[in-house]
Amino acid sequence: MPNLRFLRGYNDAVVLGLTRSGAVTRVELAERSGLTPQAVSKIVNRMIADGLLVESGTRNVGVGKPRTLLRLVADRGLALGAQVERDELRVVLADLAGDVVDRAVAPLPRGFDPPTFVEALAELVDRMRAPVPADRLLGVGIGFVGPLDHRTGVVHDATGLIGWHDVPLRALAERRLGLPVVVDKDTNTAVVAESWRRGEQLRDAVLVLVGTGLGVGLLLDGQVYRGARTNAGEFGHTTIQLDGPPCVCGRTGCVEAVHNLAAARGDLAGATAVVGLAVADLVQLLDVDHVVLAGRAVLSEPEAYTAAVRARMPVDDWLPVDVGITPLGDDVVAAGAAMLVLSEFYGRPR
Numbered sequence: 001m002p003n004l005r006f007l008r009g010y011n012d013a014v015v016l017g018l019t020r021s022g023a024v025t026r027v028e029l030a031e032r033s034g035l036t037p038q039a040v041s042k043i044v045n046r047m048i049a050d051g052l053l054v055e056s057g058t059r060n061v062g063v064g065k066p067r068t069l070l071r072l073v074a075d076r077g078l079a080l081g082a083q084v085e086r087d088e089l090r091v092v093l094a095d096l097a098g099d100v101v102d103r104a105v106a107p108l109p110r111g112f113d114p115p116t117f118v119e120a121l122a123e124l125v126d127r128m129r130a131p132v133p134a135d136r137l138l139g140v141g142i143g144f145v146g147p148l149d150h151r152t153g154v155v156h157d158a159t160g161l162i163g164w165h166d167v168p169l170r171a172l173a174e175r176r177l178g179l180p181v182v183v184d185k186d187t188n189t190a191v192v193a194e195s196w197r198r199g200e201q202l203r204d205a206v207l208v209l210v211g212t213g214l215g216v217g218l219l220l221d222g223q224v225y226r227g228a229r230t231n232a233g234e235f236g237h238t239t240i241q242l243d244g245p246p247c248v249c250g251r252t253g254c255v256e257a258v259h260n261l262a263a264a265r266g267d268l269a270g271a272t273a274v275v276g277l278a279v280a281d282l283v284q285l286l287d288v289d290h291v292v293l294a295g296r297a298v299l300s301e302p303e304a305y306t307a308a309v310r311a312r313m314p315v316d317d318w319l320p321v322d323v324g325i326t327p328l329g330d331d332v333v334a335a336g337a338a339m340l341v342l343s344e345f346y347g348r349p350r
């Protein structure tokens with residue numbers, strides 16, 4: 001059995017990546033990858049032998065004989081992805097096509113410390129990997145509350161959590177789970193999921209995640225933008241009201257604090273207006289043409305949040321902004337965390 005954790009080089013990853021979104025012919029693979037037909041043929045034959053691709057059906061191309069279609073064997077490799085909220089842990093299992101095939105949710109105790117979290121994660125991960133052959137599991141992605149460093153997997157001072165100062169979460173989780181682990185901010189994994197799902201259609205987007213906290217994931221010029229220290233997108237802690245309420249970050253009048261206060265009072269119009277105003281500022285700043293809304297608060301009142309954001313978008317007809325709710329629903333952060341693991345498998349940078 002080949003070791004699925006390592007494809008044989010970059011070309012393999014490119015070819016396999018092209019089979020993600022549907023059946024393709026060898027000719028199409030050569031055209032889209034820029035590789036020679038001979039090189040593609042060699043790679044494809046090896047992948048068929050390894051069980052990653054199957055021949056399935058044909059496509060008529062007018063002249064000449066019909067071409068054989070190749071399909072990805074999506075369950076030949078699987079990745080786990082976790083979303084960590086301040087009160088809840090969600091873990092999903094995604095296949096090589098990025099489709100979520102299983103999920104589980106467990107409560108987290110308020111103010112959980114690192115050892116408590118790692119045990120809770122191991123419990124859900126062990127439950128979900130039990131039926132999966134060990135050589136098919138590629139790793140675990142964790143979408144966590146920032147600030148953190150996605151390169152080292154160290155959580156700096158997760159806002160609203162205690163005992164999380166410079167915690168090497170990736171190392172702790174790898175040791176406990178015995179699997180490769182990647183860690184990123186929840187807002188980043190969420191925008192990874194949207195980018196993966198929509199491909200080239202989505203190049204400039206903000207994903208607004210409104211859960212127990214409020215943050216944004218940024219996709220700029222086709223790349224997830226994390227900033228110099230994985231601290232981009234801490235948008236919930238920009239000031240929207242000079243004399244506003246205190247925030248968990250220690251300041252006052254933050255977008256997150258003003259929104260959460262309105263939501264806690266049952267003032268839906270006020271809460272959604274804060275998000276609408278704040279997102280309008282982001283659109284002006286970045287000139288993105290897509291706004292994707294996600295997170296528990298948004299999913300509980302999707303029409304109200306969507307309408308409030310749409311109402312505050314630029315009115316110029318040459319500046320259209322598509323505003324919508326993530327179709328991945330509650331899974332978006334965890335699914336994106338799994339897709340980070342898959343992206344590495346396909347040889348794309350994190």
Ligand SMILES: [Zn+2]
Nearest residue numbers: 237247249254
């Ligand atoms: Zn704040």
